[in-house]
Amino acid sequence: YFIVQTDNLSKRYGSFEALTRCNIDVRRNEIFGLLGPNGAGKSTLIRLLLGYLRVTSGSCQVAGFDPVTDSVAVRRNVAYLPGDARLPRHMRGDGVLKFFSQMHPLGDLARSLDVAERLELDLSRRVAFMSTGMRQKLALAVVFGPRTPLLILDEPTANLDPTVRNEVLNLVLSQRNEGRTVMFSSHVLSEIEQTCDRVAFLRKGELVKRLTMQELFQRH
Ligand code: ADP
Ligand code: ADP
Numbered sequence: 001y002f003i004v005q006t007d008n009l010s011k012r013y014g015s016f017e018a019l020t021r022c023n024i025d026v027r028r029n030e031i032f033g034l035l036g037p038n039g040a041g042k043s044t045l046i047r048l049l050l051g052y053l054r055v056t057s058g059s060c061q062v063a064g065f066d067p068v069t070d071s072v073a074v075r076r077n078v079a080y081l082p083g084d085a086r087l088p089r090h091m092r093g094d095g096v097l098k099f100f101s102q103m104h105p106l107g108d109l110a111r112s113l114d115v116a117e118r119l120e121l122d123l124s125r126r127v128a129f130m131s132t133g134m135r136q137k138l139a140l141a142v143v144f145g146p147r148t149p150l151l152i153l154d155e156p157t158a159n160l161d162p163t164v165r166n167e168v169l170n171l172v173l174s175q176r177n178e179g180r181t182v183m184f185s186s187h188v189l190s191e192i193e194q195t196c197d198r199v200a201f202l203r204k205g206e207l208v209k210r211l212t213m214q215e216l217f218q219r220h
Pocket of ligand 2: 013016018036037038039040041042043044045
């Protein structure tokens with residue numbers, strides 16, 4: 001029933017606690033928002049879920065697997081957009097999409113190309129000569145390729161202008177019809193309101209609240 005579950009998940013970097021006893025559950029086929037200002041611990045939480053960071057204490061489970069003991073299985077089931085997506089600079093956009101569609105076990109080049117077209121991205125350009133916004137579009141085309149049960153997006157709309165931002169939010173919404181689950185982080189409340197079924201608020205590493213969108217609106 002839950003595709004992501006954390007149990008008192010905590011992370012310290014040295015003596016600094018970036019995530020404090022976090023408990024969230026994400027249901028299958030929902031759009032789940034992780035909302036919080038910069039530095040709240042959103043990326044830390046996401047990177048723990050994928051097994052890219054060592055857990056300090058507590059535990060978590062993603063798509064039926066424990067990222068601490070089986071990060072390979074977790075990553076097979078997840079398409080992940082990092083907050084600081086790095087792309088091979090010497091490649092052209094189309095080369096990048098081809099490369100990543102071959103890397104992921106569930107890669108699907110046609111889907112990536114379709115997203116690039118929806119975002120009106122010029123794929124003939126080399127990454128080195130792309131603007132920040134173009135690179136973000138390319139990273140999005142990469143991540144929307146694989147048809148994984150779970151999609152985790154760290155600040156997917158950063159660096160995008162409002163029109164493209166809306167297009168991305170529509171893409172996120174359309175994933176629900178495919179039976180996928182999306183978890184995405186943002187520091188923009190309106191984006192979360194537009195797209196999410198439920199939301200968790202993080203502040204200074206602590207989970208402040210978990211709400212359904214209905215509850216969120218009632219508080220306004
Ligand atoms: P872990 O318990 O996961 O090994 P560490 O506390 O050792 O966590 O830090 C993880 C990584 O983050 C290390 O590579 C460390 O050099 C780096 N790091 C430590 N402090 C900072 C900081 N203030 N900003 C960015 N990176 C840092
Ligand atoms: P968010 O994604 O919400 O902006 P992060 O998870 O990136 O937040 O960061 C949470 C806090 O942890 C911030 O104060 C940040 O400076 C700190 N932090 C992140 N990575 C490291 C690291 N490797 N080492 C030390 N501190 C870190």
